[in-house]
Amino acid sequence: MNTDKLSKRLETVAKYIPKNAKFADIGSDHAYLPCYMVKKSDVRFAIAGEVVEGPFQSAVKQVKQEGFTSKISVRKGNGLEVIEPNEVDCITIAGMGGTLIATILENGKAKLGAVQRLILQPNISASSIREWLLTNGWTLIAEEILEEDGKIYEVLVAEKGNPYSLYKANKESALLFGPFLMREKNTAFVKKWTIEKKNWQRILTQLESAPESVENSLKRKELQGKIKLVDEVIKNEEY
Numbered sequence: 001m002n003t004d005k006l007s008k009r010l011e012t013v014a015k016y017i018p019k020n021a022k023f024a025d026i027g028s029d030h031a032y033l034p035c036y037m038v039k040k041s042d043v044r045f046a047i048a049g050e051v052v053e054g055p056f057q058s059a060v061k062q063v064k065q066e067g068f069t070s071k072i073s074v075r076k077g078n079g080l081e082v083i084e085p086n087e088v089d090c091i092t093i094a095g096m097g098g099t100l101i102a103t104i105l106e107n108g109k110a111k112l113g114a115v116q117r118l119i120l121q122p123n124i125s126a127s128s129i130r131e132w133l134l135t136n137g138w139t140l141i142a143e144e145i146l147e148e149d150g151k152i153y154e155v156l157v158a159e160k161g162n163p164y165s166l167y168k169a170n171k172e173s174a175l176l177f178g179p180f181l182m183r184e185k186n187t188a189f190v191k192k193w194t195i196e197k198k199n200w201q202r203i204l205t206q207l208e209s210a211p212e213s214v215e216n217s218l219k220r221k222e223l224q225g226k227i228k229l230v231d232e233v234i235k236n237e238e239y
C-alpha cells in the first residue's frame, strides 16, 4: 500500500470523508489515509493521531517525505486527546476492534462538539460501535461490508441525529448485523455470518458435551440466540 493507492478497505473509508473536511485520523500508523486525502486535494487539513511511538514515527516520516507538513499535523497521544475542541469536523478510526473504537469515542466525547461525521472501520465487534452510537445520539447514514485478502471488514458512517428509527424493528438484529447491511445482504455479509455461525455451532457442540454449570447454560443460550438471529437474517442465502 502507498499514498497513491490505498487498500480497498481504506479506500472505502476515504470515500466518505466530505470534500474540504478538516479531519482527524486516529490510530493513523503510517498516516496513509491523511496523505492520500491531501494528495487528492480533497481536504483542508488533517491530523494523524497515534498513541504508539513506532507508528507515530512512521507517520512523521511519511508526512515529511510527501512534503505535507503544512497540511497534516502528526500528533502523539491517546485517542481523541490529540484534537483541540472545534478543530475538526470529521473523524476516522480504522483498523481496530469495535470495542476499542467505542472506548476512544466514549473517552473523547468532549471533543465531538464540532464533529459532523464519524467514519469507523472496526475489524471485529461492529455491534459495540452501533451500541455506542445509539446511546450517544449519532445515527448511521451508511454502512459497507467488503472482503479484501480473505478478510471481511465493515465501515460505519455516522452523523449526529436520532438513530431510533433504524432500530425500531429488530433492534437486536440491527445492532449485530447493521441496519443497512442486513437489508442489502451482499456476498461479503452472507459469507461473514455463515462463518460466524459455523464457529458458534462448533463452540455450542463443545459446550453440550462439557459438564453442566450455570455459566455453561448461559453461554449455550447466548449462542443459540445468536445462531437463530443469523438463520433469520440469511435464511436461504449462499455465497
Ligand code: SAM
Residues within 6 Å of the ligand: 010, 026, 027, 028, 029, 030, 049, 050, 051, 052, 055, 077, 078, 079, 080, 093, 094, 095, 096, 100, 104
Ligand atoms: N488506521 C490504520 C489502518 O486502518 O490501516 C492503522 C491501523 S493499525 C492496525 C491500528 C493503529 O491504532 C496502531 O498503529 C495503534 O498503535 C493505534 N492505536 C491503538 N489504540 C489507539 C489509541 N487509543 N489512540 C491512538 N492510536 C491508537
